[in-house]
Structure formats: structure tokens, C-alpha cells
Amino acid sequence: MSEELLLSSRETRGKPGLRRFAMVIDLRRCIGCDACMVACKAEYDVPLGVFRTWVPYRVVGKYPNVKKQFLPRLCNHCDDPPCVRACPVGATFKVDDGGFVLQDYERCIGCKACMASCPYNARFMLPEHRTRTNITRVVDKCTFCYHRVQQNLVPACVQTCVGRARIFGDLNDPNSEVSRLVANLPTQVLRPEEGTKPQVYYIGADRNQTEYGRAVYQQNDFVESERAAFNRKHGI
Amino acid sequence: MNDFNVFHTLAWPGAYAWYFFVIGISAALFFFSTLSWFRKEFEVLRTRAFYGSFATLVLGGLLLISDLSQPLRFWHIINPAYWNMGSPLVWGSILLMAFGALSVLYFLALRANNNGQAKALAVVGSLVALGLPVYTGFDLTVHQHRPVWNSSLMPVLFVALSLVSGAAVASFLSGGHSDLLARLRAIMSWSAGAVAVMLVSLMVTTAYGGSASELTWLFMTSGAMGMVFIGLGFIGGTLVPVALLATPTGRAPVGMLAASVLVLIGGIALRYAILVGPQLVHTTY
Numbered sequence: 281m282s283e284e285l286l287l288s289s290r291e292t293r294g295k296p297g298l299r300r301f302a303m304v305i306d307l308r309r310c311i312g313c314d315a316c317m318v319a320c321k322a323e324y325d326v327p328l329g330v331f332r333t334w335v336p337y338r339v340v341g342k343y344p345n346v347k348k349q350f351l352p353r354l355c356n357h358c359d360d361p362p363c364v365r366a367c368p369v370g371a372t373f374k375v376d377d378g379g380f381v382l383q384d385y386e387r388c389i390g391c392k393a394c395m396a397s398c399p400y401n402a403r404f405m406l407p408e409h410r411t412r413t414n415i416t417r418v419v420d421k422c423t424f425c426y427h428r429v430q431q432n433l434v435p436a437c438v439q440t441c442v443g444r445a446r447i448f449g450d451l452n453d454p455n456s457e458v459s460r461l462v463a464n465l466p467t468q469v470l471r472p473e474e475g476t477k478p479q480v481y482y483i484g485a486d487r488n489q490t491e492y493g494r495a496v497y498q499q500n501d502f503v504e505s506e507r508a509a510f511n512r513k514h515g516i
Numbered sequence: 517m518n519d520f521n522v523f524h525t526l527a528w529p530g531a532y533a534w535y536f537f538v539i540g541i542s543a544a545l546f547f548f549s550t551l552s553w554f555r556k557e558f559e560v561l562r563t564r565a566f567y568g569s570f571a572t573l574v575l576g577g578l579l580l581i582s583d584l585s586q587p588l589r590f591w592h593i594i595n596p597a598y599w600n601m602g603s604p605l606v607w608g609s610i611l612l613m614a615f616g617a618l619s620v621l622y623f624l625a626l627r628a629n630n631n632g633q634a635k636a637l638a639v640v641g642s643l644v645a646l647g648l649p650v651y652t653g654f655d656l657t658v659h660q661h662r663p664v665w666n667s668s669l670m671p672v673l674f675v676a677l678s679l680v681s682g683a684a685v686a687s688f689l690s691g692g693h694s695d696l697l698a699r700l701r702a703i704m705s706w707s708a709g710a711v712a713v714m715l716v717s718l719m720v721t722t723a724y725g726g727s728a729s730e731l732t733w734l735f736m737t738s739g740a741m742g743m744v745f746i747g748l749g750f751i752g753g754t755l756v757p758v759a760l761l762a763t764p765t766g767r768a769p770v771g772m773l774a775a776s777v778l779v780l781i782g783g784i785a786l787r788y789a790i791l792v793g794p795q796l797v798h799t800t801y
Contacts, residue, residue: 329523336521362660368605369598389592390585393605395527399661401801405525405585417585473726474661492727492797 291359291477292379293451300359300379300479301424302451303438304461305352307484309445312337312350316437316446323425323436325412330404332422333437338489351489352446354437355402355422356470356478357381363394363403372419379479380426388418395419399474424448451479524799526792531583533788536652537681539576539612540674540783543645544682545569546619550638553631557695563626564689569645570619577612604654611647618644649678656791663722663729664736664794673714673790680707681783684776697772704779705761711786712754728797736793745789753782 293300312335320326320333333354340349361381363372371387372394374380395403403421410416425435429448433439438446449456454463458481461467467481470490482490546569552562581590592598593609600606618641625634653671660666683703690696723733736745757775765771 331522334522336519338519365600365602366605366658368600368603368609369592369595370600371592387589387592387598388586389589391583391593391605392527392585393603393655396662396795397659399798401524401798471661492731492801 287475288360290361290364290374292374292376293359293477293479295452298377298379298452299450300452301357301429301448302379302458302462302479302481303354303424303435304447304458304467304481304483306445306447306461307350307482309443310335310350310352311443311445312348313442315440315442316352319436319440320422323428325410326420327407327410330406330420332420336489340486340488349486349489351482351485352437353400353402353470354480355381355424356400356476356480357422357424359477359479360475362397362399362474362476366393366397368393375426378424378426378429380424380429381421382423382426383419383421385415385418385420390418392419399471399476400478521800524801526795526799528791528795529583530788530792531579533784533791535576535579535583536674536787536791537784538572538579539652540649540678540787541681541685542569542572542576543615543648544678545572545686546615546638546645547642547679548682548686549622550642553635553638555699557693557699560691560693560696561686561689565686566619566622566626568685568689570623573612573616573619577616580612604651604658607647608651608655611644611651615641615644615648646675649674661728662794662798663725663732664718664790667718667721669714669718673711673718676707676710676714677783677786680704680711680779683707684779684783687772687776692769694769697769698767701761701767701772701775704775705758708754708758708761708779712750712758715750715754715786731797732794735796736789741789741793741796744785745793748785749782749789750786753778753780753785757782 292298314335316333317331317335324332326332333352335350335352337348337350339346341347357379358381359379361374364374364381368391369387369389371384371389373382373384375382390405392405395405403419406416406418406420408416425433428435434448438448447457447461449458451459451462453459461483462481465483467483468485468490469478469481472478545565548558548561549565549569552558581587584590593605594613618637622634622637622641625637650671653674656662656665657667657670683700687697687700690700719733719737722729735741757778760766760771760775760778763771766775
């Protein structure tokens with residue numbers, strides 16, 4: 281992407297001297313083993329019921345020609361993140377070098393404006409009780425494993441992916457694997473129309489997965505009742 | 517179920533609708549107290565409307581703080597060192613603080629019978645009060661991916677809702693003064709009419725939007741949310757009161773009060789539906 285395409289001062293893709301980390305998820309290689317979810321849970325002690333990364337699936341086709349389509353999800357670490365704009369107290373911020381969108385737990389007041397502004401449902405409220413940490417009742421999200429990347433490691437989900445479906449790297453480096461993949465293969469991002477410049481690129485995503493479908497409106501009632509029970513239990 | 521997704525919760529639950537409701541009433545009541553300096557028929561409302569405004573302002577502030585998951589950190593949002601001026605919530609906190617301060621000064625001026633100062637404070641306070649429904653509208657508008665919310669109508673709709681709800685409360689405080697009731701009836705009718713026009717416009721635009729908009733329209737016009745939005749909010753709380761106020765019964769105090777009750781029920785129903793409805797589709801994404 282050329283620098284002329286930058287629309288906001290927050291965007292760092294293509295800015296010289298800065299890294300812009302991104303993830304490419306090759307859906308042709310994803311087998312839906314959920315190891316990424318488990319690795320993420322283990323890395324951060326993510327409580328039950330909330331997820332920094334998750335792998336929804338949709339069964340498509342007609343018997344006997346059916347298949348499961350997986351769409352691993354996480355924070356898109358947008359180049360122009362609406363959550364940063366929405367946070368009234370600056371608890372959500374973007375790290376210029378790397379493009380990580382992070383959360384300051386000490387500053388967050390729990391107004392949930394960032395959750396309302398995220399087109400990807402990537403943010404969640406931490407429940408009141410946690411076993412191993414006292415970070416509770418603030419908004420949390422995927423950090424692209426900022427602490428690991430600072431030590432030249434890849435994110436936990438990338439490290440653990442058995443099919444090597446998740447690839448992580450610096451998009452501003454033209455020689456990185458993610459740059460080559462994005463340059464040479466057709467990729468999709470989620471909800472590009474929102475102008476958030478998401479930095480998670482999918483190879484082989486199907487519109488069945490990336491867009492709202494009418495099935496949303498015809499959900500079984502038990503989904504809503506389970507959601508309500510979950511919310512009650514977690515004081516959400 | 518052939519699909520699997522994790523649960524996503526509503527970012528902003530129904531409690532915010534009550535906040536929008538009371539803060540709109542607070543702003544409108546202050547405006548009516550200000551009108552008392554310019555229109556004789558509003559004089560009876562000068563102190564009553566102001567007390568109502570202040571009480572609802574305090575209630576609104578408490579609702580807002582109690583809805584934070586970290587209520588003890590509410591001071592972060594009134595600390596200029598933390599302000600992110602791009603967020604409408606910051607402008608809201610500034611307006612709420614300014615409005616609170618002006619209300620206290622106005623109260624002191626009223627108590628001191630300093631009419632000149634009170635009148636000036638009332639005018640400035642009204643301008644700040646106008647900002648309250650406007651900012652609540654912008655609170656929703658700025659979220660570009662939310663159908664219904666992301667509409668330039670929102671701030672104007674919230675101003676109209678504020679006026680109509682405030683006029684309904686003021687009619688209970690009017691002490692039965694016929695001139696005042698006639699004025700309040702006109703305000704209620706015109707603002708409720710404006711609300712109706714805006715809601716039709718909003719819903720038609722939403723129904724013809726993209727897939728998320730269309731699904732939101734389905735959620736908001738059918739089932740339980742349809743009952744709240746269309747039944748209680750649009751028909752029961754907007755169209756019926758407008759029709760009632762146009763009849764001879766509506767011109768009588770009892771009809772006016774009946775219309776006010778309907779308008780208040782409709783006011784909270786509309787705010788609830790507009791707040792929660794557009795979040796439903798997204799919880800499944």
C-alpha cells in the first residue's frame with residue numbers, strides 16, 4: 281500500500297521506520313482443531329466464557345457434499361481502530377511501532393464504549409472473579425501477544441497452529457512472509473466497508489462466514505436463553 | 517444448529533436507556549425553567565422545573581456511574597489529563613459537569629432573588645443543556661458499523677425526544693394552569709410529530725440498508741423488540757398521544773395528562789429499542 285492511501289494520522293501501514301505487524305490466516309490450512317484458542321487461554325489465563333481468539337464454524341453444502349468452514353477470529357489490530365477513538369480516557373491505545381492495539385487495565389473505567397465501537401466483537405468484559413490474576417471488571421482483548429513479539433517470538437496462537445494456518449509478521453517489511461502472502465495471493469479482511477483497515481488477512485474466506493446471514497434472525501431460542509444464563513452467571 | 521460461534525454480549529445494556537431518558541428530561545426541564553424568564557405562562561415552572569431538572573441530573577449521574585464496571589474510577593473521565601477529545605463520552609462528561617455547575621449557580625441566584633444573574637445563567641445553562649441530548653445522540657452515531665445508531669438523525673432525534681419527555685413531565689408540574697398546558701401541549705405535539713417523522717425515516721432507511729441493517733430492521737420490528745419499539749414506542753408512545761392531543765379530550769387537562777403518561781412510556785421504550793435493537797445482530801457476528 282502506498283503512503284498516499286493513508287487517510288488518518290493513526291495509520292502506520294507503509295510508514296517508513298515503523299513496523300506494522302499483521303496476521304495472515306490461511307483458511308485452506310485451518311482444520312478447526314482449536315489449538316490456537318487453547319494456547320491463547322493458557323498464555324493469558326483467559327477466563328471461561330470469554331475469548332481473545334475463537335474459531336467459529338459454519339457447515340455448508342448439502343449432504344453428502346458438506347464441509348465445515350472455519351474462520352479463526354481475533355482482534356484485527358486495525359490501522360485506524362475505532363476503539364481507540366471511542367475510549368474516553370485513553371485506556372485503549374495504539375502502539376505506533378508495530379501497530380498493536382492495547383488496553384491499559386489501570387485506566388479502563390468499564391464504560392464499554394470500545395466494545396460498542398468494535399465491528400469485530402473482539403473485546404469483552406473480564407468477569408468479576410478470576411483465579412490467578414486480579415485484573416477483573418475491565419475490558420480485555422487480544423494483544424497480538426505484544427510481550428512475546430517484543431522478545432522476537434510469534435504470538436502463542438501462531439506458535440501452536442498445527443497446520444501453520446496462522447502466519448505473523450511485519451507488513452512494512454517487503455521481505456516478510458506476510459508481505460509476500462498479501463502481495464501474491466488474494467486475501468480478504470473482515471468488514472472492509474467500515475474503514476478500520478483491519479490487519480488480519482484471510483486467504484480463502486467465504487462470504488458465508490464473513491458477512492451477516494439471514495440465519496442470524498432465525499436462531500434457535502436456546503441460544504438466547506443460554507446467552508442470558510451466561511450473562512447472569514458472570515454478572516454481565 | 518449447523519453453526520458455532522461464541523457468545524458475545526451487548527456492549528451497552530438497557531440501563532443506558534434510563535440514563536438517556538432522565539438526562540433528556542433534565543435538559544428539557546431546565547429549558548422550560550429558562551422559558552419562564554421570557555414567557556409569562558411558564559413562570560409557574562421556574563423553580564419546579566428547575567428542581568425537577570436538578571433531581572434528574574443527579575439521578576442520571578448516578579445511573580451513569582453505576583453502569584461502569586469500575587464505578588470508583590469515574591473520576592478518570594473528569595480528569596482532563598486522561599481525556600480523549602475524540603470520544604463523545606468526554607464531551608458528555610464536560611457538558612454534565614458544566615451543566616451541574618451552572619445549575620448550582622442558577623439555584624443560588626434564584627435563592628438570592630438576583631433576577632438579572634439568574635436569567636443570564638438560565639440562558640447559558642439552556643445552551644449547555646441542549647448539548648446533553650445532542651451528545652447522547654452522538655454517543656451512538658459515532659459507531660460507524662451499527663445500523664440505526666450510525667445516522668445523522670440521532671442527535672436531532674434525541675433532542676426531540678428530550679423535548680417531548682420533558683414537556684410530559686412539565687405538564688405534571690404545571691399545577692393545571694391552562695395557558696401553560698396549552699403551550700406544553702403544542703410542544704409535545706410538534707416534538708412527538710417530529711419524532712414520528714424521524715422514526716419512519718430511520719426505519720425505511722434501515723430496511724433498505726445492507727444485510728446488517730436489514731436484519732436489524734427485522735429485529736426491531738418483530739418479536740419482543742417489535743412490541744417495545746413499534747407497539748409501545750412508535751404507536752402507543754408517539755402516534756396515539758399526538759392524535760389524542762389533537763382531539764377535544766386532549767385539550768382538557770385529563771386528556772393532556774393521559775397523553776403525557778403515554779409519551780413517557782413511549783420515551784423510555786424508544787430509547788431502549790434504539791439502544792438495544794441495533795446491538796442484537798452484532799452479538800451473533
